Amino acid sequence: MHTLYHGIENIVGNVLMLRATDVGYGDLAEVTFGEDSSLAQVIQLDGDQVYLQIFSGSRGVPTDATVRFLGHGLQxxxxxxxxxxxxxxxxxxxxxxxxxxxxxxxxxxxxxxxxxxxxxxxxxxxxxxxxxxxxxxxxxxxxxxxxxxxxxxxxxxxxxxxxxxxxxxxxxxxxxxxxxxxxxxxxxxxxxxxxxxxxxxxxxxxxxxxxxxxxxxxxxxxxxxxxxxxxxxxxxxxxxxxxxxxxxxxxxxxxxxxxxxxxxxxxxxxxxxxxxxxxxxxxxxxxxxxxxxxxxxxxxxxxxxxxxxxxxxxxxxxxxxxxxxxxxxxxxxxxNDKTRADHRKIMDRMIQLYAGFRSTEEKRSMGFRMTEYDRKLVKFGDLFEKRLMDLRVTLHLEDALDACWQILADCFEADECGMPSELIKEFWPTERSEVRSKNP
Amino acid sequence: MMKVVGEEGTAMPDFVQYLKAEFLDEVYLQQDAFHDVDGASSADRQKHVFSVIHGIMTTPLTFKTRDNARQEFLRWQQIAKDWNRIPMEKPEFKTTEEKLVHAVEQHRSTGEEN
Missing domain, CATH: 3.40.50.12240 (Rossmann fold)
Incomplete structure (x- = not known):
């Protein structure tokens, strides 16, 4: 039942134009020329002018190619x-x-x-x-x-x-x-x-x-x-x-x-x-x-x-x-309120401290003396980048949260890290990682 | 200004002023919008908390070193932030408030002796 159309009126880039009727927008067509054939898709209709985008490229397509519309879009x-x-x-x-x-x-x-x-x-x-x-x-x-x-x-x-x-x-x-x-x-x-x-x-x-x-x-x-x-x-x-x-x-x-x-x-x-x-x-x-x-x-x-x-x-x-x-x-x-009780808070606090690290870096690059707290921030930033931000790091969410606590404990005292006291009670690591690696 | 002269170039009273301002920002002006209590505080609570914070802001404070000053303020911030997360009607609200006021007061009295 498919009508075969012969004769393409013009070819610009990969777009062929011919005149046809009963064609839908987005319909597929099969363009046959010599031994070759390629699919094409209707991308514009203007009266009976049908614009087809040919998938394999228009190179070698003659104007007397045969076009058969399949009556459906891409599948x-x-x-x-x-x-x-x-x-x-x-x-x-x-x-x-x-x-x-x-x-x-x-x-x-x-x-x-x-x-x-x-x-x-x-x-x-x-x-x-x-x-x-x-x-x-x-x-x-x-x-x-x-x-x-x-x-x-x-x-x-x-x-x-x-x-x-x-x-x-x-x-x-x-x-x-x-x-x-x-x-x-x-x-x-x-x-x-x-x-x-x-x-x-x-x-x-x-x-x-x-x-x-x-x-x-x-x-x-x-x-x-x-x-x-x-x-x-x-x-x-x-x-x-x-x-x-x-x-x-x-x-x-x-x-x-x-x-x-x-x-x-x-x-x-x-x-x-x-x-x-x-x-x-x-x-x-x-x-x-x-x-x-x-x-x-x-x-x-x-x-x-x-x-x-x-x-x-x-x-x-x-x-x-x-x-x-x-x-x-x-x-x-x-x-993130359904994962673990400390998820939201640790997410916020780690980023706040990392922002603190960035401004300390700025201060350091201008040659100011580093205070004790600045040195803690610098250590924090380095550990954060090494243990979490590095794209090679793979950790399950819970392990990653524990790693966040470990970084905090390695750099700060519990009462200066800015985490809520009840979370500190529950999650604060008992040992610093330097200590831990010495006593395996 | 501190960005230009650095902490070591700031006079102690000015540095304490700066820490007080930071304290006000951290514990009163900022809120945790996702926390049930801190996310929405009543006018009464705001007035009450402000009066306590205001008390701390106007307390004259002296410190031996800048590191020591920063450490104290971080400790008080911790207490104040815990306080922000406790519902006003709970008894812990009052005890945490006392803990905060007491910590500052204790520093003021021992700080003056030095």
Whole structure:
């Protein structure tokens, strides 16, 4: 019943234009030319003019190619067998194994009805103290990792993929360097975590359009898993590449560029993806962590700027650490009163003292004499950085809280650390670590 | 000013003044918004706490060394912060208040002897 169309009126970049009727926005089409064929998607309709974005790129596509509309939008096969598999940006296997034979589900549908959602109430344990203790990640939260290029955001995401206490990890790579793709694959394989992971990876060498599908594929699959009672963590890297791909396509479409050449609907496009994060009343949840690189460490860049209005906080990755001052999880207060009695207080106090350490550092760099209290602050700051902020540190939340107390006890007297006396009674370590290491 | 001349360049009475200001900020102006008691205090409580803090602010205090002064103030801060977290109707409210006033008073009387 499908009509075959011949004759493409024009080709600009990866966008083909032809005249056709009964075509829906977002529908897929198969473009056949000679022995080759490629999928394409309707991205604009203007009367009977249909604009198709061709996935494999328009190189070699003649104007007499045949176009067949499939009558549905982008779909992705879904079943439990997805776990352990790696696909590319258009859903083809990248791991050399056969295509998945399962019921296709639609991609990029609407986000979940607010009526089905619950107020977030469960934390996601990641084993990274700067997240678990200081800016707790909460199920259904959407958080970006703002990072300067060159910071270890991919190794951080890989560690979260290994350690996070969730059922399913969906990893979406956009414009990844091939090395980074191999790094993710090998790290997950070695740790045996690939079996709970699905990866959709677009590398920098793949056609730009495929980059645009990665978040949608990831989130569609995540939603299906969540509906099957799974707690799902979606890791996306890097959303700036995604926005750049949108920019590239928008410019070939001759859309009027907005701020710094990005399409005017950048905010809506990003929001449509982030808003997929959800905690279902009677099923699982989707949590999103997305690396967003800031060109030149510029938070006013349109991508981090718009992202900041959508997400529930942000992590700043700077100098190889999760920066304690700019980073914020806006949902942490929903969960950190249910973990351990000292969690909130120690979180506040450690950061206050660390701020004290920073101003003491400033004082020291100006050449002022260090007082006794200053020396304690300096020791505190060094221990904090070494035992907790270092990204290689892996600690369970409770161990990390104990480590915080140990740092306080190593640097201060109990009555000058500023913690409530009743918590001191319960948690103050009996020995300093120097003493402890001498008497094992 | 202390940023420019450093603690060692600040005269003792000025330094004590600075610590008092820091004390007022830490224990009266700041609150723990997530604590049930400290998060919302009644006007009566605020007036009462202020009168006690005001008493401490106006008490003349002397110290032998700056380190000693800072240490004392940190101790009092600890007591005052505990006090902020106790409901006003509990008996501990009164005892902690007395503990704070007593600690300052004790220092004042022994401090004067030196």
């Amino acid at each position: 992705v096969p879904f079943s439990e067998d997805l776990l352990g598999r790696i696909f590319d940006g258009s859903g083809r296997p990248r791991d050399g194994r056969p295509e998945l034979d399962a019921t296709p589900v639609g991609v990029a549908g609407p986000s979940v009805n607010p009526d089905q959602r619950i107020i977030p109430r469960k934390m996601v344990r990641t084993g990274i103290p700067m997240i678990d203790v200081f800016n707790t990640l909460v199920q259904s939260q959407k958080l970006p990792i703002f990072s300067v290029a060159g910071e270890p955001y991919n190794p951080l995401l890989a560690r979260i993929a290994l350690q996070a206490e969730v059922d399913v990890i969906v990893l979406g790579g956009m414009g990844l360097k091939y090395d980074d793709y191999l790094f993710f694959r090998e790290t997950l394989e070695e740790a045996g975590s690939l079996s709970r992971t699905v990866m959709y990876v677009h590398t920098a060498a793949d056609p730009t359009v495929e980059c645009l599908f990665v978040p949608d594929l990831c989130l569609a699959v995540a939603e299906k898993f969540a509906l099957e009672n799974k707690e799902v963590l979606v890791l996306l890297t890097d959303m700036t590449n995604y926005a750049d791909a949108m920019k590239e396509i928008a410019i070939t479409m001759e859309k009027i560029p907005s701020n710094r050449g990005y399409p005017g609907d950048l905010y809506s496009q990003l929001a449509a993806r982030y808003e997929k994060a959800v905690d279902f009343e009677s099923a699982g949840s989707i949590t999103i962590l997305a690396a967003t690189t800031m060109p030149g460490d510029d938070v006013t860049h349109p991508v981090p700027d718009n992202t900041g209005y959508i997400t529930e906080g942000q992590f700043y990755l700077r100098n190889g650490r999760i920066e304690p001052f700019g980073s914020l999880s806006r949902l942490k207060q929903f969960v």
